[in-house]
Amino acid sequence: MRIDLHGGFGEKGRTCVGVSAAGLRLLFDAGIKVGATGREYYPAIEGPANAFDALFLTHAHEDHVGALSWLLAAGFSGTIFMTAETLEEAPGTLRAYADPAEVRAHPIPRGRVELFRPGDTLRVGAVTIRTGRSGHVAGGTWFLVEADGSCLGYAGDVLPDSDVFVMDAIPPCDLLLLDASYGADPISPTERSRAVSEWIARHPGTSLLPTPLHGRSLELIALIKGPFAIEASMRGALEGQIAAGTMLHAQATRALSQRLAAAQQWREGEPLPDCPLLADDGMGFAGPSATLLPRYAEAGLPIVLTGHLPSGTIGQRLHDEGRADWIRLPTHPTLGGNLRIWDEAGRPPVLGHSCVADQLVQLASHVPTLRPDFRTGQSLTLSHGAIL
Numbered sequence: 001m002r003i004d005l006h007g008g009f010g011e012k013g014r015t016c017v018g019v020s021a022a023g024l025r026l027l028f029d030a031g032i033k034v035g036a037t038g039r040e041y042y043p044a045i046e047g048p049a050n051a052f053d054a055l056f057l058t059h060a061h062e063d064h065v066g067a068l069s070w071l072l073a074a075g076f077s078g079t080i081f082m083t084a085e086t087l088e089e090a091p092g093t094l095r096a097y098a099d100p101a102e103v104r105a106h107p108i109p110r111g112r113v114e115l116f117r118p119g120d121t122l123r124v125g126a127v128t129i130r131t132g133r134s135g136h137v138a139g140g141t142w143f144l145v146e147a148d149g150s151c152l153g154y155a156g157d158v159l160p161d162s163d164v165f166v167m168d169a170i171p172p173c174d175l176l177l178l179d180a181s182y183g184a185d186p187i188s189p190t191e192r193s194r195a196v197s198e199w200i201a202r203h204p205g206t207s208l209l210p211t212p213l214h215g216r217s218l219e220l221i222a223l224i225k226g227p228f229a230i231e232a233s234m235r236g237a238l239e240g241q242i243a244a245g246t247m248l249h250a251q252a253t254r255a256l257s258q259r260l261a262a263a264q265q266w267r268e269g270e271p272l273p274d275c276p277l278l279a280d281d282g283m284g285f286a287g288p289s290a291t292l293l294p295r296y297a298e299a300g301l302p303i304v305l306t307g308h309l310p311s312g313t314i315g316q317r318l319h320d321e322g323r324a325d326w327i328r329l330p331t332h333p334t335l336g337g338n339l340r341i342w343d344e345a346g347r348p349p350v351l352g353h354s355c356v357a358d359q360l361v362q363l364a365s366h367v368p369t370l371r372p373d374f375r376t377g378q379s380l381t382l383s384h385g386a387i388l
């Protein structure tokens, strides 16, 4: 089994992994890299895109799906495996982050989409792909690829300790591609959630909470104790995620439904709400937050950012200028969570994805089988469980 690291290794963004096994060429995720320009915005795939037989998507965030139109424009003609939630969300992500001409010319080819539920086992030729719930977003999944006597675990984006979403343990494997987004951050999600919750309690009036439409929004809503508002276009997507049945903890489903039903709705042109306002995306690159962030900042109104801030985004600039607060609300594993995932997977050799080089080195000091030297563009071979 050959594994090609097409994106997301030694960097955050454009996550994409190629697997060649049993005579097939498979791709796992096809993301873009916010903050990069030109060719570096897309996965580092060499050679023709029609050489790939199938694409498997973990979820519809831009760093995992944003290069789909680009891949289709380059001639990818294989089957696309994804969950119904990912299919629902991907067009919106592509509209926000992909080349508009490519999105128009190459919409998602529904006839080539194979839907599955996390927990299903997929088979393509002699390759078996097991799946499980990721805990990161509704409809999010991880993949376990078995072929040629070797087994590769690809975490995609996961969250093992969410109060909202459920994550299934990744089974033992020979090599694990771990979600290293937060490096070796030791602060637990409980502690971070408390800090975000306290910030919101200190700013009960007009304030802005930029957030991705999928995943973290529900984690935020679960933390808000008082009245809050949502940007009106978010409601359908939020209701859809809450309705995603077994993807969420049962208790969270009930509480979130009640809170969302009570949320005010705010539309462009109306006075700003006198309470915290949730608006997507989380960094001001696309969506209503791209105009709301400068508007709140110019009025000197409180803003709290809670996720990744790529360089060049409005969120990153306002934070650097001291005009927006930042408290990480974990939607990826912190150190304790990754140690647990690694343990449950049988402590295999590990590569970390979605993480810059120096933070990978820090994580490697806690996960002794982690190899922090692998970068986008490199390949490795798994042969009967051994890395060559």
Ligand SMILES: [Zn+2]
Residues within 6 Å of the ligand: 059, 061, 136, 157
């Ligand atoms: Zn994600």
